[in-house]
Amino acid sequence: MGGHHHGDVLVDPVRRRRANLILWILLAPIGILAFVATLMLWPQGNVAAGILDNPYGTAEGVELSIGTVTRTVNEPCLSSAGLEDVGGTELLCDISYISPDAGGASFPMEVPPETTQSRPLEQGDRIKYLDLSQTASNTGAPYVFVDFVRSTPLALLGILYAVVVCLVARWRGLRALAGLIGGLTFIVTFMVPALLEGKSPMLVGLTTSTVVMFAALYFAHGFSARTSTALLGTLFGLGVTAAIAVWATDAAALTGATDESAMTLSTVVPNLSLSGLLLCGLLIAGMGVLNDVTITQSSAVWELAEIAPHSTARELFASGMRIGRDHIASTVYTIAFAYAGAALPILVLVSLYNRPLIDTLTTGQMAEEVIRILVGSIGLVLAIPVTTAIAVAAVKATGTGGSKPTAELPKPSGRRALQVESSDLH
Structure with missing residues (x-):
């Protein structure tokens, strides 16, 4: 019709x-x-932008960086080095090795279990992390996982959607x-x-x-x-x-x-x-x-x-x-x-x-x-x-x-x- x-x-x-x-x-x-x-x-513009702090904002000496996962292995936990579980064996965690986009040597980073249970970090994943290695008061893990970088898959999906719509309609x-x-x-x-x-x-x-x-x-x-x-x-x-x-x-x-x-x-x-x-x-x-x-x-x-x-x-x-x-x-x-x-x-x-x-x-x-x-x-x-x-x-x-x-x-x-x-x- x-x-x-x-x-x-x-x-x-x-x-x-x-x-x-x-x-x-x-x-x-x-x-x-x-x-x-x-x-x-x-x-009228009466509400100023930036009322809330950037959720990824960092303190002085802390840097939000981006890197690429080179490998993920099950190794002794970085946050509990030397500690043992009830059975007397050393505690193990998923440790991902990250290659910084800014250059430099790869480093190990412990990934939170709530993340690894849903989506373990895999080789090639791009992530955001906090670099605490330069802070004088740092006594814990020098690198902290923040989030995945999702810009590329979102952009590809958006382009695919536009192409499909235009081809059909x-x-x-x-x-x-x-x-x-x-x-x-x-x-x-x-x-x-x-x-x-x-x-x-x-x-x-x-x-x-x-x-x-x-x-x-x-x-x-x-x-x-x-x-x-x-x-x-x-x-x-x-x-x-x-x-x-x-x-x-x-x-x-x-x-x-x-x-x-x-x-x-x-x-x-x-x-x-x-x-x-x-x-x-x-x-x-x-x-x-x-x-x-x-x-x-x-x-x-x-x-x-x-x-x-x-x-x-x-x-x-x-x-x-x-x-x-x-x-x-x-x-x-x-x-x-x-x-x-x-x-x-x-x-x-x-x-x-x-x-x-x-x-x-x-x-x-x-x-x-x-x-x-x-x-x-x-x-x-x-x-x-x-x-x-x-x-x-x-x-x-x-x-x-x-x-x-x-x-x-x-x-x-x-x-x-x-x-x-x-x-x-x-």
Whole structure:
């Protein structure tokens, strides 16, 4: 089902322009409000950078260096030289020999057991370590393992991702990547500093998600009635998500102070609302899934109209919702599994406690994850019928259809329906 059929659907240029005008009349006030809100909430630079010390910062005489592992062997522990275990044998540890990037002879370094149990150091690994050999007070190990250097694999994976997207989606994939970079840039330059300055997290979250959706959808998919329809459905879903999230966080008494990062924020940025930060995170997490669902649903309605251009609005809506229901079924458990995967360490940890399951699920940290799943899913589910209805109205307003249908809409199965090509958006 390619884009060459679009001329058959949009048969009346005058009505097509009228449909686009109606959609823009609905979208323009929202876009203007988002623009004004951006100007009003734009950070003033009142929060100085570097409030927290560099986690890799070093004291005088201590140097953070990078080296390459040449080999790892099981030898007597450097930190407990001369000590013996209960059986009278010398204590053994994993000792890695490091070749410094700055030059010089290789040296042995004891690696913490919590690291070697998960990922032993291997030949060729690049690591960061603290060089304490020049400190006068050094009485322990002269070199301390800090972390792995991961820049190369991350860069390679990012390049592979970009290449795959561009090869499969071609020019549209490239534009989508550019939109993603632009959205992330806006989040870093606007949303994060605005939150640090104590601006309303709900307003900041709604403004950020609205601006990003306007820019990303139109940049990636072009200015068309399909894109405008998907954008309207996405904004509706965001509004529903925001309203339910406000109620849920208050009713469930979520504080947002459930981990070490949150506690650090409450100390160094006392004017930052942790519960508000949780709300903002719910909106940002939800907009990507909403965008996926609404753009596919909007495109599906157009493609169905091309197959049976004389179908009635009721028939078109019913067929579109058959696709939408399958999309709901698949996306809802996709969201749940995505959050479950992210929270897997928490799930494993709480399973070890000797307490009822309901008590575990209602703890602050687990309740946050559960509410993320439920709030995001409700917004997603409600956005599908709204997007479908808007798409049907837009399709009919462009001059398609009639009271005497000449072709019956197909009733695709779930998997076949989801194969509707969402890339033909113009």
